[in-house]
Amino acid sequence: MNVIRYIVPSILIVIAIIYLVLTFNLPESKVGNPTAAMNYPLLIGFSLLGLSIIYLINEVVRAKKEKFTAYNIFADKELTLHVVIILVLSLGYTLIFETVGFLISTLIFLTALLFLVNGKKKWILNIVVAVLFSFLSWYAFSELLGVSLP
Template identity: 70%
Template sequence: MIRFIVPSIILLISVIYLILTFNLPESKVGNPTAAMNYPLLIGFSLLGLSILYILSEIKDRKKIFDAYKIFSDRELTIKVIIVLVLCLGYTFIFERIGFLISTILFLGALLFLINGRRKWLMNIIVTILFSFISWYTFAELLSVSLP
């Protein structure tokens, strides 16, 4: 029964997401439902994938479910928690200090967590290059306003 917890949560999230998407206000300019197209694509994709996930778990219900054993590795569990905290922190600082600085801090912290200090030069180069190329692509080439 434990194997159905995650796919059921994803299914619930996709249904809530779709309900909220259908409640989006219509656009006053152009096609009134154009603002819904991309969120609907994401919502229905998530719904379909969660149903496939549930079906695959039903098919594999006879197999031994030992996915939770990964949490017996203390070091890995701590890294997962740190990544979740970094993601949460990134969402909070993104609007306050802007895309470029927050992305450099977030990506740098992730790379140092994953690669360690020995590869410090590669971590810094990748962090700065990725952040600046992303910023340039969105802000300058695509004219997308970033915080």
């Protein structure tokens, strides 16, 4: 039996249980229905728990039928390097977001990501897409929707 295929559904079940425990510990509302504040979080928690259990059962059934090969993708060194670079870029984006602001941090992140995915040959396209997306999303949120962005 290949235990590795049960790791993700087991982690999701633990997260769902912790989420539900924290939801049940929410304070009661002083206005209106006392339990109204926890209805939506309970829906999310029980949905996550139910879907995670279905996922675990699905993996148990699959274990009897087929060999688990999902992690064979990490044998490809170039793909693994791309995944690590994207994770580092995402971490960098979250770290500079507050200090630099939405527009500049998104522009830097998207430019780096597009150069990683598309390569240097399409540098004009990469820069145009990054600038347009960053500016248009900032404009949509900040000006049209009135949402304050850092």
